[in-house]
Structures are given as C-alpha cells and as structure tokens.
Amino acid sequence: MTAPAARDRGGQDAQTRRTVWVALAANLVICVAKAVGGVVTGSPALLSEAAHSIADSLNEVFLLASLKRSRRPADARHPFGYGMERFFWSLLAAVGIFVTGGCFSVFQGVEAFRSGGSAPREGYVIGLAVLALALAAEGASLGRALFQVRRAARAGGRGMVAEIRAGHDPALRTVLAEDGTACAGVLLAIAGISLHMVTGEIAYEATASVLIGVLLGYVAYVLGRAARVQLIGEAATPEVQREVRAFLDRQPEIDTVPALLTMRLAPGSVMVAARVDLTPGYDSETVENAMVRIRREVSGRWPELDQVFLDVTDAAATRRDTASRPSRPS
Template sequence: MTATAEVEGAAQEPDRPSGGVGRDGETRRTVWVALAANLVISVAKAIGGVVAASPALLSEAAHSIADSLNEVFLLASLKRSRRPADARHPFGYGMERFFWSLLAAVGIFVTGGCFSVFQGIEAFRSGGSESRHGYVIGLVVLVVALAAEGASLARALLQVRRAARAEGRSMAAEVRAGRDPALRTVLAEDSTACAGVLLAIAGIVLHMVTGEIAYEACASILIGVLLIYVAYTLGRAARVQLVGEAADPGVQRQVREFLVRQPEIDSVTALLTMRLGPDSVMVAARIDLTPGYDSEAVEDAMVRIRREVRGRWHELDQVFLDVTDAAATRQGAAADGHP
C-alpha cells in the first residue's frame, strides 16, 4: 500500500466531534418552545379573526400555522440529520438539515405569505366593518401573541448569544454565519412574527379610529410581503448549502497556511472544502511533499497533520490529503499547452 492510499484510508475514520450533539439539544429545545407558542397562538388568532372578522388577524393566524408546520419540519431535520453514516451515505446525513430548512421556507411562502396577501386583497374587494367588541378581541389576542412570540424570540436570541460567545464573535456575525439552519429559521420566524403582530395591531387600531378597513387590508398585505421576503432569504441560503457550500474563506486560508508551514509539505497545489452539515466540513488538499522522506515517515506525518487539522478546527471532520508531484503536474500541463 502506498503512503497516499494509507493517508486516504486514515482520513475516512468516522470519529466525529461530539460538540454538535450538544448544540442540537439546545436547538431542539428552542424549536419546541417556538412550536408550543405558535400552536397556542395560531388557535387564538384563528378564533379571534373569525369572531372579529379581521383580515389582519386571519393573516397572522395563517402566519402562526405556517410557523407551526415549519417547526415540525425542523424537528424532523434535527432527528434525521444525526443518523450515522452508512454505505449509501458515507459522509452521514448532515445535509438533511438543509433540505428540511428549504421545505420550511416553502411553507412560509405558501401558507403564510401568499395567504396573507390574498386575505388583504379580499378585504379591499369586499370591504367590511367590525364592532368595538371585535376590535377588542383582536387587540387582546395580538397582545398575548406578541408576548408569546417575544418569549420565543428571546429564547432563540439567548442561544445565538451563547454560540457567539463560544466562537468569540458578535451576535450579528453569528447570525450572518448561520451555520445551524434550524436555529436560523426559528430566529427569522420569531422576528418576523413580532413584526407581523405589530403591523396587525397598527392596522386594527387605524381601522378602529378611521372606520376604514383599508388599513387592515394594507397590514395584511404587508405581513404577506414580509413573509415572502423571509421565505426567499431562507430558501436562498438553503439552496446554497444544498448545492455544496465551501467553508468560510478565513478557515480555508488558515488551513492552507497551516499546511504550508509543515516541514514535510513543500506546497499546497489545491485546497477544496464543502459543508456536509452544520458542524461537518470536508477538506480535500492536494499537496507536494518536501524531498527526502521515506514512505513510513510520510505516512506518520500525514496522520499527524490530519489530527492537528481536526484538533484546531473541530468542524473539519473529513480530511483527505492527496500527495502529488507538483513539478510533474506543471510539466504535464505545459506539455498539453496549458499555462
């Protein structure tokens, strides 16, 4: 067996870090909190919307129903993505997380956004009026919903803050990184829900003061547009991850610099990365060795380097090192007429 083959075989050992399991447990609790809040709120909004004949409140009910369905998707993703690797999926099922997040985005778009816009348009067409009793019911339901959504959002923000502290960066940077699609979806849903409730309250209050249902209809359409935008943003992020997203450029640069510093490595001719899950990244490096090392020394060095890479960057749990002759590669490229 050659040194390269032995290194590649060692790189496929299924010894993943366990840090992601703990994060998944916290994310699962966050999703359950959001699901419980949305189930209660959706029933209250639906009943209140029917009794008060409020399009804004019915739009918010659709929003909460969509969120509840999406939380079920996210719980499924948390469970399915942790299945162990097998013969058909040698790198595990981490990408299930991205697939279910895409379904959640579609759910927000169809069930929440499109229904809210439709409800607003129907209100413009049909007109309508509410009694003072209806206004009071709508406002009470929305205030309770705002409190519940706010509590769920606070839980999600607390998890983001803990993750940001663990990574040594700001909360804004952690949100932009968005490694955990389940947490990102819950955070987006709860933030949008609070904004939607405020829009619905504004619409009902203006309707009550002016007697014009157009304000509630506008609020309903604005809620729908907001949901469609959030769905598009989440769907785009899921698509990027599903088609094969590279690791953070800063991490790639650090890994390349680390490899070049090793005395056994003369140069790194290629470095490719792909995210396999929220806490799993594959690294494939094509390296040229420094002359003078025998096969046994090369094997020991490559195993050591691989372990150090995984020790420094815990998410890099699949490391492949391909030993090549850079000079021969350049000569072959020149012979073929390539620069």
C-alpha cells in the same frame, strides 16, 4: 467526526431542539387564539396572522424531523452521513412560509379591499387582546432563540450579528427568522386594527395584511436562498480556508499546496480535500506518519473540519514530469 466534536455538535443540537419546541408551543397557543379571534371579529389582519402561525407550526414540525433524521449515522449509501437533511427540510420550511403564510395573507388583504366591512368595538378589543397575547408569546420564543445565538457567538469568539450572518444551523436560523418576522407581523396587525378602529377605514387593516404577506414572502426567499446554497455545496469561510492553507504550507513535509477544496456536509461538519506536493527526501514511513499527524492537527485546530483528505504527490517528481512535457508551439 471526532469524539469532542461529536459531543459539541450533540450539545448544540439539543439546544436547538429545545428552541424549536419552545417556538412550536408558542405558535400552537397563539395560532388557536388568532384563528378564533379572526373568525369572531372577521379581521383580515388577524386571519393573516393565524395563517402565519399555522405556517410556523408546520415548519417547526419539519425542523424537528430534520434534527432527528440528520443525526442518523453514516452508512454504505451515505458515507458522509445525513447532515444535509437539515438543509433540505429548511428549504421545505421556506416554501411553507411562502405558500401557507405569505400567499394567504396577501389574499386576505386583497379580499378586504374588495369587500370592505367593519366590526363592532368589542371585536376590535378582542383582536387587540389576542395580538397582545401573541406578541408576548412570540417575544418569549424569540428571546429563547437569541439566547442560543448569543451562547453560540461566545463559543465561536464572535459577535451576535456575525453569528446570525454565519447561520450554519438552518433550524436555528429558521426559528430566529420566523420569530422575528412574527413579532413584526403582530405589530403590523396591531397598527392596522388600531387605525381601522379609529378611522373606520378597513383599508388600513387590509394594507397591514398585505404587508404581512410581503414580509413573509421576503423572509421565505432569504431562507430558501440560504438553504439552496448549502444544498448545492457551500465551502468553508474564506478565513478558514486561508488559515488551513497557511497551516499546511508551514509543515516541513509539504512543499506546496496546489489545491484546497472544502464543502459543508452538515452544521458543524466540513470536508477538506487538499492536494499536497511533498518535500523531497522523506521516506514513506515518515510521510505516512506526517499525514496522520497533519490530519489530526487540522481537526484539532478546527473541530468542524472533521473529514480531512490529503492527496499526496512528490514535488520533485511533479517538477520532472512538468519539465519533460513538450512545450506548445506559439
């Protein structure tokens, strides 16, 4: 990785680390409040939200581990570094959201449907107060994550929606999804408890618990699918690929670009491997200097393309070889 790119990546990692720490602190506080409130009131929606916060807290520990482990330098066994650790731990976080949060929430809702029950008015007040505190804490954490997304969007010259969809940093993407889902889950729990308090029907609160579980399951699926795509080798965006190919085609030393492959190695790190046919007439020293210049310019124009490999062939020799091959009988 080039020095400017490494410094930029390090700065983004520091921002992400702070965002994860803010999310972890918020979740630990509201996890205790939800758990105590859920046990005191017997509220299934509140217990579901406590399970949600436990899942989020564990996942943030995973994300902090991924941020530390992915920064290890490349070695003989891992020549491209450990950047893909981010994607692996993001996948574990998705599994944690589904198992710890989603399944427990659905279970709590089903149990509430089966057992029925109610709580004294004081219990409802406690539950709503705890959820109000949780909404404030989750909202603050979500605001921090959105602030970082906005900064990244400005740096990349695109809108916030486009930045969120790009989602190259799995740790930030996971925190953003967790906090957004947490706010939605708290609102569902507030609605369920309020309707239970007004009507005396626990079905409303049980339904809210099940909906929280379904929401967590869907978010876990989306995060897991994104992590899977990155783990098995995600290419650079089609726009970047077109720009790089056009840049290579404009170079006077390059005749054609028969193949161009890219793969994301880590957030902010992409490998480019291109087979280029050279224009005839250049001596070996000129070609060597040209390849060094081209690699440097590619990394300079697109800082995330920090691993550039050019497989050089002679265009004239390639044409002669093709022409000398016997044609297949029709």
